[in-house]
Amino acid sequence: MAPAADLLVGKVLGDDGFGTASQVVDGMEWAVARGADVVNLSLGSDAPSDGTDPMSRALNELSASSGALFVVAAGNAGPAQGTIGSPAAADAALTVGAVGRDDSLADFSSRGPRAGDDAVKPDVTAPGVGIVAARAAGTTMGQVVDPSHVAASGTSMAALHVAGAAALLAQQHPDWTASRLKDALTSTARLIEGQRVTEQGGGCVDVAAASRTPVLATAGLALGTEDAVPLDVDHAGVVVGTDAAGPPDLHGATDRRILLALLVAGVVDKAVATQMGLSRRTVQSRIQRLMELAGATTRMQLAWQAARRGWL
Structure with a gap:
């Protein structure tokens, strides 16, 4: 997606794919301390979150203090509504759902609204079904294509596409903050007919449109309910x-x-x-x-x- 980008590769989960919230927060802090502009988090909790859990709060704080954009997989708890976990539920996260090659929403893609305040999550969608990607030596995840590649489905694969799109925009606009990168990708995404806003957010990400659009709208507002903040x-x-x-x-x-x-x-x-x-x-x-x-x-x-x- 972004061939000129420099990569920082951090491992926060065990070989079994599980870990603790503190491990994830440590990884986020590690990436920010090393100057990452875009941080991909293809991981998350199974339980829905209202965005006030420790991982989500840490993400919000780190994004605000560093300017780094955190791109987070929405989760694979669909098709039920209200299944966005942590840290995908974080306000500052660019939360990504998954679609197929025909832009249809993947059954497994976690849906909003966010628990507690009914905020719209995910923020965007991206291809996440049958994605062929680089394979780490000796791993067995997904369907092995050849010694160097594997095919897999999930919002983790979709998030990688959006992280690459964000990196391209960051290269094009090195002065843009995390919120502006998020605004650009969300505001220019393609709304897919027949999908709810709490399933697709702004729609399927369109990096070409984002790269040529100078005027952006604010993304990710949580308007809340009768008991919301003023x-x-x-x-x-x-x-x-x-x-x-x-x-x-x-x-x-x-x-x-x-x-x-x-x-x-x-x-x-x-x-x-x-x-x-x-x-x-x-x-x-x-x-x-x-x-x-x-x-x-x-x-x-x-x-x-x-x-x-x-x-x-």
Whole structure:
């Protein structure tokens, strides 16, 4: 994927494929300390996570402090919903599901939404079925093709494709941070018809589109539920976080655009809309407008929350 990239190869699991969270965190710290720009984690826990577990928290902190992008396999616990484990559940992780050669979602690919706050995960998908890759000498994983290659399926294989795509972008834009690399890959991914946003995220990664797109949308927003942290709206009508001590005074809002964005975000419900004199048609029209203004990942978040609230 990225032939000019320098590789750092670290082993954090035993020969049996198992290990501890502390081993994984040690490996992440090791990679960051050696200046890795992109870190692939083709591993994860079996149990769903809400993104507050130790591995996920460590990933968030390391990404913020170093600028490294962590590309993480979504997991192979599909087709059940809500099966994203750790550290794939981390906010800062670029979480990758798997698709076949025809872009159909792999049955085994773990699905969102994320446990706890219903955030959209995975962030993107990539080819992960029947992938032929380099074989480590003496190993037996997958189907041996020849002494140097093996074929395997899994979100681990999909994550490798996205890590390579991220490395290409990092080479093209050495000043880009982890969040900007993630934004680029998520915002330019191809949405696949018939797949839910909590199954594909922004869609199948398209590195060619990402490399030629100068304007990017914010990726990976977790809009949450009625009990979520306070939300606000930026100038384009996209829901973002706020430092306010409490929820906004909805009844005092003079800008209905803000109120309607909050409705989409799931902060208020239909009862409040009725109280504010907003018809269903008005709300639906504004939701559509917000989705047109928003970037790919924010748009899928809005659609998911709007559907949850019964607006779509």
